Amino acid sequence: MAQKAGLEVNAGHDLLLENLPVFQAAVPDIAEVSIGHAITADALLMGFPEAVRRHGAALLAPTIGS
Numbered sequence: 421m422a423q424k425a426g427l428e429v430n431a432g433h434d435l436l437l438e439n440l441p442v443f444q445a446a447v448p449d450i451a452e453v454s455i456g457h458a459i460t461a462d463a464l465l466m467g468f469p470e471a472v473r474r475h476g477a478a479l480l481a482p483t484i485g486s
Contacts (some may be wrong), residue, residue, distance in 0.1 A: 423449055430454065437462065437474055441481040453479070 422429045432454030435443060444450060455475055462471040 428452070433457075437478050440475070440478040444479070444481075 428451035429447070429449065430452040431443065431447070431450055435453055435455050436458050440453070440455070444453075459468075459471045459475050462474065466474070
């Protein structure tokens with residue numbers, strides 16, 4: 421609906437490794453996700469390289485129906 425109106429959809433708060441692929445599957449055509457807080461929090465536990473790798477993989481995970 422947003423795309424038909426010429427708008428882009430951005431998302432942020434509460435996106436985590438666990439729910440990011442599910443969110444992307446449920447809400448198609450997301451232009452941008454703001455996951456900086458999640459990456460930073462995860463990096464405290466696993467280091468930045470691993471946190472960035474895992475979040476990148478979550479963003480590229482196949483979505484339902486694709």
